[in-house]
Amino acid sequence: MSLIACHDCDLIHWLGPVPDGSAAKCSRCSGMLYQNKRDSLERTLALTVTGLILFVVANTFPFLGFKLQARIHETILITGIKELYHQGMWILATVVLWTTVVMPAAQMVGLLYVLLPIKLNRIPWKFKEVFRIVQFLRPWAMMEVFMLGILVSIAKLAKMATIIPGIAAFAFMALIFVLAASLVVLNPHAVWERIKIQESFREVRADRTQFIACHTCHLPCFSPSRGVHELVCPRCGTHLHLRKPNSITRTWSLILAAAIFYIPANVLPITIVTSLGKKQSDTIISGVMYFISAGMWPIALVIFVASVFVPLLKLLALSYLCFSVQRKSGWRPVDRTKIYRMTEVVGRWSMVDVYVVTILVAMVNLGPLANVAAGPAALYFCGVVIITMFAAMSFDPRLIWDNCGESHE
Numbered sequence: 001m002s003l004i005a006c007h008d009c010d011l012i013h014w015l016g017p018v019p020d021g022s023a024a025k026c027s028r029c030s031g032m033l034y035q036n037k038r039d040s041l042e043r044t045l046a047l048t049v050t051g052l053i054l055f056v057v058a059n060t061f062p063f064l065g066f067k068l069q070a071r072i073h074e075t076i077l078i079t080g081i082k083e084l085y086h087q088g089m090w091i092l093a094t095v096v097l098w099t100t101v102v103m104p105a106a107q108m109v110g111l112l113y114v115l116l117p118i119k120l121n122r123i124p125w126k127f128k129e130v131f132r133i134v135q136f137l138r139p140w141a142m143m144e145v146f147m148l149g150i151l152v153s154i155a156k157l158a159k160m161a162t163i164i165p166g167i168a169a170f171a172f173m174a175l176i177f178v179l180a181a182s183l184v185v186l187n188p189h190a191v192w193e194r195i196k197i198q199e200s201f202r203e204v205r206a207d208r209t210q211f212i213a214c215h216t217c218h219l220p221c222f223s224p225s226r227g228v229h230e231l232v233c234p235r236c237g238t239h240l241h242l243r244k245p246n247s248i249t250r251t252w253s254l255i256l257a258a259a260i261f262y263i264p265a266n267v268l269p270i271t272i273v274t275s276l277g278k279k280q281s282d283t284i285i286s287g288v289m290y291f292i293s294a295g296m297w298p299i300a301l302v303i304f305v306a307s308v309f310v311p312l313l314k315l316l317a318l319s320y321l322c323f324s325v326q327r328k329s330g331w332r333p334v335d336r337t338k339i340y341r342m343t344e345v346v347g348r349w350s351m352v353d354v355y356v357v358t359i360l361v362a363m364v365n366l367g368p369l370a371n372v373a374a375g376p377a378a379l380y381f382c383g384v385v386i387i388t389m390f391a392a393m394s395f396d397p398r399l400i401w402d403n404c405g406e407s408h409e
Contacts, residue, residue: 002014002015003015003219003220004024004033004034004218004219004220005211005213005214005218005219005220006026006028006029006031006033006213006218007031007032007213007215007218007397008026008029008031008337008340008341008397008398009026009028009029009031009333009337009397009398009400009401010213010398010401011026011027011028011029011401012211012213012220013026013027013033015033015034018034018035018036019036020036020037020038021036021037021038022035022036023035023036028334028401029333029334029337029401030334031337031341033218034189035187035189036187037185037186037187037190040185040186040187040190041115041118041119041186041187041190041191042119043182043185044111044115044182044185044186045111045112045115045116045119047178047179047181047182047185048108048111048112048115048182049112050178051108051175051178051179051182052108052109052112054171054172054174054175054178055104055105055108055175057167057168057171058077058168058171058172058175059076059077059078059101059168060076060168061076061166061167061168061171062074062075062076062166062167062168063075063076063077063079063165063166063168063169063172064150064154064163064164064165064166064169064359064362064363065163065164065165065166066157066161066162066163066164066363066364066366067161067162067163067164068160068161068162068366068370071366072164073363073364073365073366074164074166075362075363076168077100077101077168077172078097078101079362080096080358080359080361080362080363081093081096081097081101081358083361083362083365084096084358084361084374087361087373087374089374089378089379091379091382092354092374092378092379092382095354095382095386096354096355096358098140099140099141099142099146099351100142100143100146100355103137103140103141103142104141104143104179106133106137107134107137107138107141108179110130110131110133110134110137111134111182111186113130114127114130114131114134114191115191118191118194123194123195127195128195128235128236128237129237131188131191131192131236132216132236132237132238135188135216138183139344139348139389140348141179142348142351142355143172143175143176143179144176144179144180145348145349145351145352145355146351146355147172147173147176148302148349148352148355149351149352149353149354149355149356149358149359150169150355150359152299152302152303152352152356153355153356153359153360153363155291155296155299156290156291156299156356156360157360157363157364159294160370163363188217189217189218192217192219192235192236195235195236212231212240212241212242214233214235214236214238214240215238215244216233216236216238217233217235217236217238219233219234219235219236221233221234221240243396243398243399243402244394244395244396247394247395247396247399248322248325248326248395248399250394251318251322251391251394251395252322254387254388254390254391254394255315255318255319255322255388255391257383257387258311258314258315258383258384258387258388258391259315261380261381261383261384261387262311262312262315262380262384264376264377264380265284265311265377265380265381265383265384266283266284266285266308266377266381267283267377268283268375268376268377268380269281269282269283269375269376269377270282270283270284270287270353270357270374270375270377270378270381271287271357271360271372271373271374271375271378272372272373272374272375273364273370273371273372274370274371274372274373275370275371281375282375283377284303284307284308284353284377284381285308287303287353288300288303288304288307288308291303302352303352303353303356306349306350306352306353307350307352307353307381310346310347310349310350311347311350311384311385311388313346314343314346314347314388314391314392315388317339317340317342317343318343318388318391318392318395320339321336321339321340321343321395321400322395324336324400325399325400325402325403328403329403330403330404333400333401333404336400337397337400337401340392340395340397340400341397343388343392344392347385347388347389347392348385348389350381350384350385350388351382351385353378353381354378354381354382354385357374357375357378358374360372361373361374
């Protein structure tokens with residue numbers, strides 16, 4: 001039997017052995033407590049090595065070719081990032097570079113650094129710090145969202161030119177599935193359990209007054225009376241807090257900032273197309289209308305949901321959660337926790353429009369014949385996505401349960 005704390009509602013559970021392939025869920029909010037995945041570390045290590053090989057191929061060889069009349073323009077994966085930088089959109093270029101290249105690479109290298117020594121029955125230097133970073137990077141590595149942006153871009157360009165996929169495009173597609181599989185088979189608890197915590201845990205337990213659940217490795221720690229802010233988790237080294245400091249204030253501030261950015265993101269042009277000396281500016285909505293007029297309803301629906309509906313829904317959902325916590329509402333905490341989980345999952349997919357702009361800028365670069373430039377809305381929209389993701393991270397879902405009158409079990 002071992003103690004484990006629910007990530008979402010802070011309920012402490014006594015957890016017995018979990019059979020291979022099974023999972024244990026919170027008895028109060030149905031949050032995932034533990035998944036016992038067969039050969040988790042070995043399979044994750046194999047997939048990580050495969051992913052690194054595919055990553056090198058995807059970033060080295062030609063990615064996509066754009067053939068218009070007799071001219072062919074070839075791109076590599078970072079061509080769009082370079083073009084955004086040359087157009088003065090260096091902030092947008094930096095975000096795309098970090099979310100599609102730097103973060104995935106750091107995640108895979110970090111996993112390799114942690115898992116390879118474990119396979120050899122050794123604990124690497126700075127093990128805890130590196131694995132904490134790997135877990136933090138997970139929502140910021142958005143290669144699967146980038147892939148969706150590529151598919152939307154190809155659908156938009158297919159009628160005006162011939163799209164030629166390169167070797168890197170196939171490697172990139174394979175990389176998406178390998179990365180997704182590595183995250184599915186990875187069991188973080190199996191990694192954290194390699195750290196011996198008995199001595200440190202007894203020191204913390206000696207003068208206990210209450211539990212504090214670590215929000216990184218989910219280890220329940222006993223809080224001494226001399227001050228919660230001085231504690232760190234004896235297993236992963238995370239600073240412990242009963243609740244995230246100033247959670248509601250910071251979340252409200254980020255919601256307000258995202259709401260301000262949301263207006264120019266949908267009003268200003270997101271792309272500026274120049275063709276034979278003529279310029280045409282398109283907003284997010286006009287892009288949706290283009291796909292509708294072309295008969296591509298599924299793509300129009302994807303763009304509308306990801307770029308218009310989801311950001312607005314996140315703002316409304318987070319506002320409702322903050323308001324309900326401030327009112328000390330005890331109404332339907334399970335449903336409110338599910339709303340929070342939804343905001344965590346869907347927010348990153350709104351980046352698809354930013355990636356569509358990146359692909360279009362990279363591929364349609366034929367000088368006076370045809371050229372695409374990023375509009376100001378692209379920067380504002382990127383701001384909306386990033387800020388709402390930070391807002392979801394700032395909100396502490398455990399606050400939902402503080403007014404429900406339920407004690408830890």
